[in-house]
Amino acid sequence: MRESEARQGTIGAVGQLLAQRWVDVAVIATLVVVACVPLQAVFGTARLAVAVVGGVLLGTAVAVVAAGRRWGVLPVLAGVLVLFVVFSALGAPETALGGVVPTPETIGAVGRGVVTSWKDVVTILPPLGAGRNMLTAPYVVALVASCVAVTVALRTRRPASALVVPAVVLAGSILLGTIDVTTAIPLGLGMVAVALVWASWRTGRLHANRWPGVAALVLVGLVAGTGAGLLAPPAGRLVLREHVQPPPDLHDYPSPLAGFRQHVKDHRDQTILTVENLPDGAEVRLATLDEYDGTAWSAADPESGTGDYLRIGDRIEPDLNKDLTTATMTIGAYEGVWVPTVGKPYDLDFRGPRSEELTRGFYFNRATGTGLTTVGLREGDSYEVLLDVPPHPTDSQLEGAPLSDIALPEVVYPDVITTAGQLMAGEASTPIARIRAIEQALQEGYFSHGLEGEAPSLAGHGAARLDSLLGGEDPMVGDEEQYAAAMGLILRSLSIPARVVMGFEAQSGGGDGGPVELTGDDVSAWVEVAFEGHGWVPFYPTPDEDRIWQDEETVPQSVPQPQVLQPPPPAQEPPEAPPSDRQDVDIEDDELEEDAPLPMALYVTLGAVGALLLLLAPLLVIVAVKLRRRRRRRNTGTPSARVAGGWAEMLDAVTDLGVDVSRTATRSQAAGEIVGTLAAPPSKGKKRGAEPVDAATVRADALATSADAGTFGPVPPDEGGAAVYWKQVDASLSGLRTAVGRRRWWRARISARSLGKARRRPGRAERR
Known part of the structure; x- marks a missing residue:
């Protein structure tokens, strides 16, 4: 009966509150939902709306019930936590039964997401979707923000203060969003308009005859804000994902082009990659390389502007x-770590037993179309690529197209590159004409991998190798590695945006959807140039494989010569031993061998000592500050000031012992308080107090009388008088230490009570 009455009372209180304040609740909850709209571009799924609206409804319900029942902070927190767990499927729907009923996996996922989902929002390429625990972050934001905002609106004297919460949520949504969001400004202006109208109505400042003017202002603000949002340049928008540089560090991975010849040598007839449903004529991209340091083409860091x-x-x-x-x-x-792709990938899903591991380590660069997985690929791994193969534009389409203005990293040019580029480009005027002239000039060279039975051709594409390719007396001989690397540098030296791509080129097949096996003999490299309106267009500077260099110089035949008995070679003198004999060398080796690493016990000892010093550091600082204060009082200022400093040193010592001296007491009265407090038993209210001590040996009254004479007396003390007074202070402190005991005295030495006391102002006589 009592439980039923209590339940009815709760329902009645909450219902009455809603009947009176439903407008406030509706406005605040709606503003929180609207503030999360910029996150739609990040997640790209309708489940975001479910998570946000659900979180707002739950947070609003807790706030309304808590306001109706007058709950404190702890019941509110408990209610939020219970609802967060019960409805955890909103944060990880793919782990719940039917996307609604949470499972232990769901609870664990959202529990981890409270900590990790924030980093995922700014480090994972949008759209994030609803996989794993991605929606935990917006779910938590909606739940907590709505609870706090509605609570402030219902339970404070200034309901308008609740508008701060939606404003913070909107700012956070914009920072966590993408740079392409154009709704930030109109959303902000719309929220400001609604907030102003509601705040004016709540405070009674909005009259009936002002509604048309207010509506007109709101409409004008929304239109102007929408236009400003559409016209605002994306470069002026600030989002966190554009300033967060997540792993991996590309310097940790060698350039795949540097191992080009290794694929041909070790896996020439061995299947490296099998592709099913490969579009006819499509190349397989392994990595896009846009940085050259004089040794190798490599993938540039994001700081260079390449994505x-x-x-x-x-x-x-x-x-x-x-x-x-x-x-x-x-x-x-x-x-290797580089993930082969085809055309323009729209999605990539790993399959097989290592799918989860490969997915966690997979990173993709949209600007270069290159993907890598930090765990590395190996035989048997499989994945599906959702792709599109854009058609290559013709030369007639590129004839009048300008080059794209793209920021590319700086490169190191070998000496021969600039000269060779000007000679190959000739008198070509348009960009496509110059590119084709350079491509055709390189194709006039000869092809060779440098393997057994082929023309000599060194591997690599460093500066020395390219100098020998383009500037030597011998004809150009090389393979895709050298020709693509050379053309990329030549184009860059002519201010043409170019990059080198390494991948695989299918010899035949692919149009019927059957499997295509790519071997080491299919590895290839080409060059891409960026044209305005056409993107990156490929060019192939490598000569045909049937262009083989034949050395036409006749080789003289060997003519047998009669054998002639040669005199025996002269006897060689034994080599002289170096100044340092073998014994010295052995001794040095022994010394090097004795330079062994320190034992683990020493590391443990050093770590323990370091930890102990770290723990004692605050106490050591307190002692050092007190010593410095004592030295300053004893040696700085006039003799009268030093006498007053001696008495202050005495007061600070008893303060650290737990004696509170009245601020208005004279020195004589303070001396009586010191002796009386030290000799008094602990009060009844305290569970544990200091034991009473005999403070007669302290002679605080004599010390106070001498201090008054030294500061207020007709004859100020001299240097000797100040020194004598400090000897009295030392004697009093020694007696005090004996009276209170060694343990209590050292506890007082590391006490910070006297450091927190306000400094006493010196009297008029002291200042004089």
Whole structure:
């Protein structure tokens, strides 16, 4: 009966509160929901709306019930926590039964997401989707923000203060969003307009005859804000994901082009990669390389402006085109971090037993179309790529197209590059004409991998190798590695935006959807140039494989010569021993061998001593500050000031012992308080107090009388008098230490009570 009455009372109180304040609750909750709208571009799923609206309803319910029942902080926190767990499927729907009923996996996922989902929001490539625990961050924001905002609106004297919470949520949503969001300004202006109208109505400042003017202002503000949002340049917007550089560090991975010849040599007839449903004529991209340091072409860091390597969320591209193709890639005799892709990838899903591990370590660069997994690929790994193969533009289409203005990293040019580029480009005027002239000039060279039975051709594409390729007396001989590297540098020296791509080129097949096996003989490299309106266009500077260099010089035949008995070689003198004999060398080796690492016990000891010093550091600082204060009082100022400093030193010593001296007491009265407090038993109210001591040996009254004479007397003390007084202070402190005991005295030495006391102002006589 009592429980039923209590329940009815709760329902009645909450219902009465809602009947009176439903407008406040509705406005605040709606503003929180609207403030989360910029996150839609990040997640790209309708489940975001479910998570946000659900979190706002739960937080609002807790706040209303708590306001109706007058709950304190702890019951409110408990209610939020219970609802957070019960409805945890809002934060991790794919782990719940039917996306609604939470499982232990769901609770664990949202529990981890409270800590980790924030980092994922700014380090994973949008759209994030609803996988794993991605929606935990917006779910938590909506739940907590609505609870706090509604509580402030219902339980404080200034309900308008609740508007701060939606404003903070909107700012956070913009920072966690993407740079392409154009709704930030109109949303902000709309929220400001609604907030002003509600705050004016709540405070009674909005009259009936002002509604038309207010509506007109709101409409004008929304239109102006929308226009400003659409016209605002994206570069002026601040989002966290554009300033967060997540792993990996590309310097940790060697350039794949540096191992080009290794694929041909070790896996020439061995399957490296199998592709099912490969579009006809499509190349397989392994890595895009846009930085050259004089040794090798490599993938540039994000700081160079060539895009970030980010973890992907639900898919690589937020918007999917029609007529996309799904290709299945199966790894063969390939080991490396670079993930082969085809065309323009829109999505990539790993399959097999290592799928989760590979997905966690997968990063993709949209600007270069290159992906890598930090755990590395190995034989048997498989994944599906949702892709599109854009058609290559013709020369007639590129004839009048300008080059794209793209920021590329600086490169190191070998000496021969600039000269060779000017000679190859000739009198070509348009960009496409110059590119084709350079491509055709390089194709006039000869092809060779430098393997057994082929023309000599050194591997690598460093500065020395390119100098010998382009500037030597011998004709150009090399393979895709050298020709692509050379053309990329030549184009860059002519201010043409170019980059080198390494991948695989299928010899035949791919149009019927069957499997295509790519071997080491299919590895290739080419050059891409950026044209305005056409993107990156490929060019192939490598000569045909049937262009083989033949050395036409006749080799003289060997003519046998009659054998002639040669005199025996002269006897060689034994080598002289170096100044340092073998014994000295052995001794040095022994000394080097004795330079062994320190034993683990020493490291443990040093660590323990360091930890102990770290713990004692605050106490050591207190003691050092007191010593410095004592030295300053004893040696600084006039003799009268030093006498007053001696008495202050006595007061600070008893203060650290727990004696509180009245601020208004004279020195004589303070001396009586010191002796009386030290000799008094602990009060009844205290569970434990200091034991009474005999403070007669302190002679505080004599010390106070001498201090009064030294500061207020007709004859000020001299240097000797100040020194004598400090000897009395030392004697009094020694007697005090004996009276209170060694343990209590040392506890007082490390006490900070006297350091927190306000400094006593010197009297008029002291100042004089």
